[in-house]
Amino acid sequence: MERIPILKMGHFLLVTIQVDLYDRLAMDLEANLIREVNRTGAKGVLIDISAVEIVDSFMGRIIGNIASMSKLLDAQTVVVGMQPAVAITLVELGLELPGVHTALNVERGMELLQGMIISDDIIIDDDDDTFPEKGFDKDQ
Amino acid sequence: MILSLKKDLIKINREQDVVLLRNRTKEFAVKIKMGLVNQTKLITAASELVRNMLRYGGGGEVSVEAVTKGRDNGIRMIFKDSGPGIADVNKAMMDGYSTGKSLGLGLPGTKRLVNEFDLKSELGKGTTVTIIKWANG
Ligand SMILES: Nc1ncnc2c1ncn2[C@@H]1O[C@H](COP(=O)(O)OP(=O)(O)OP(=O)(O)O)[C@@H](O)[C@H]1O
Ligand SMILES: [Mg+2]
Numbered sequence: 001m002e003r004i005p006i007l008k009m010g011h012f013l014l015v016t017i018q019v020d021l022y023d024r025l026a027m028d029l030e031a032n033l034i035r036e037v038n039r040t041g042a043k044g045v046l047i048d049i050s051a052v053e054i055v056d057s058f059m060g061r062i063i064g065n066i067a068s069m070s071k072l073l074d075a076q077t078v079v080v081g082m083q084p085a086v087a088i089t090l091v092e093l094g095l096e097l098p099g100v101h102t103a104l105n106v107e108r109g110m111e112l113l114q115g116m117i118i119s120d121d122i123i124i125d126d127d128d129d130t131f132p133e134k135g136f137d138k139d140q
Numbered sequence: 141m142i143l144s145l146k147k148d149l150i151k152i153n154r155e156q157d158v159v160l161l162r163n164r165t166k167e168f169a170v171k172i173k174m175g176l177v178n179q180t181k182l183i184t185a186a187s188e189l190v191r192n193m194l195r196y197g198g199g200g201e202v203s204v205e206a207v208t209k210g211r212d213n214g215i216r217m218i219f220k221d222s223g224p225g226i227a228d229v230n231k232a233m234m235d236g237y238s239t240g241k242s243l244g245l246g247l248p249g250t251k252r253l254v255n256e257f258d259l260k261s262e263l264g265k266g267t268t269v270t271i272i273k274w275a276n277g
Contacts, residue, residue, distance in 0.1 A: 020162070023155045054162060054180065056187040057245045085180040093184060093249035094235055 004029045006036050012044040012113055013037065014106065018051045026062045033066055037073045044113035045070050048106055050081025060095040067100045076101065076116050080109040142216070142272075145206040146171075152190055153199045161190050161202055165215070168204050172213040174275040181253040182215060182273040188246040189219045189269050195240060197221030197267055207272065214255070214274040222266040229261055 002025060007014040013036055015029065037045060047063060049055070055063075067077035078101045101116075103109035148168075150161055165186045169179045186202075193200045200221030207216045226232045233251070238244035251257040256272035 020159045022159055054183050054187060056184050056191070057243050057249065058187075058191055061243060083180075085177045088177055089180045089184050089253065092181065092252050093188075094245050094252070095243070095249070 003032075006033060008036075008040055008042070009046075009110075011042060011117065012046055012110065013040065013042045014046045014048065016048040016051070020054075021052075021059055021062075023058065026059060030062050030066055030069075034069050034073070037070050037075050042075050043117050044075055045077045046106060046109045046113070047077065047079050048081050048109075049079060049086075050083065050105070052086065053083065055082075055086050055090060055095075057093065057095055060090065060093075060097060063100060064097050067097070071099055076113055078103050078109040078112055080104070080106050142207050142209045144216075145208055145213075147203055147205040150202045150204065151199075152193055152202055155194065158187060158190050158194070161204075162187055164204055165217070168206055168215050169273075169275075172206050172215065172275050174215070174273070178273060178275065178277065182217075182271075185250040185253040185271055185273070186217055188250045189217075189271070192246050193219055193221045193223075193267075197223030200266075209274075212274045212276065214272050214277065216270065216272045219269045219271075220266065221268075225263040225265055225267055226259075226261040227263060229259060233259070 004015060004017060004025065013033065015033060033045060036042065045066065047066070063079060070077050080103045082102060101112060103112050148164060150164060152161065162183050165183050166179065169182055174182070190202060198221065200219065203218045205216045207214050231237050233247050235248045236244040250271065254271040254273045255277040258270040261267040
């Protein structure tokens with residue numbers, strides 16, 4: 001069966017989505033990723049969607065679920081490489097992704113995560129693009 | 141007046157058909173030289189409607205059509221199912237309304253993504269949603 005590989009990079013997990021996600025595959029990814037975060041104690045999850053042409057509300061929900069469950073396991077989620085046309089479409093669709101950070105590419109995403117881990121250590125949340133606590137509440 | 145240039149019918153029975161429909165929609169959109177952003181909006185809208193069709197309507201049939209009106213070319217899509225229908229269409233069109241414990245974004249979001257949107261539903265008979273996206277809309 002088809003499966004999306006999950007790579008471990010230091011304290012982080014990297015998932016590169018390259019195929020069209022149909023429901024079963026997306027749900028498997030959600031479950032596998034959460035298991036891996038749990039098993040490896042990863043501090044961050046990078047989801048590279050630069051090859052993804054369409055994000056609909058279903059896939060948006062999967063990403064949101066991954067983020068809120070990772071949060072429970074003390075890991076942050078960063079979506080990297082979202083195509084501009086996809087970003088424009090998501091806004092019009094009305095899909096917000098609370099608790100999900102975005103970055104231009106994998107490198108920037110890693111930097112963002114690194115920064116969040118450090119700021120976590122000194123118990124200051126200096127990240128201003130999203131409010132994880134708020135997103136967390138919303139997903140309850 | 142809207143004239144039809146080319147039309148395809150696609151049966152929707154299982155989740156893999158979502159990907160199939162997206163690909164076909166893309167082929168049609170590329171053929172009429174629709175720009176990337178509009179293509180993305182159209183395919184996302186189609187994806188929402190076809191998911192609703194599978195989830196609530198028990199599957200159905202989608203027609204994808206290249207149409208022309210004056211100087212405008214566009215894609216018309218008709219999503220037809222013979223499912224239970226929608227009891228309160230006004231409610232279903234509201235952001236956040238869902239009977240499926242979902243986000244309730246599909247229908248109102250789709251309407252925002254396309255140029256023309258029409259929903260007809262009859263309880264016990266089924267639901268038909270028609271959308272048009274103009275290439276330069
Ligand atoms: N083809 C259909 N047949 C019967 N009921 C439908 C159909 N499409 C939509 N509905 C009803 O309209 C409601 C709203 O649909 P909409 O797509 O906006 O939200 P959703 O599918 O519940 O959530 P989301 O699309 O955000 O995952 C659905 O919850 C369902 O009750
Ligand atoms: Mg829906």
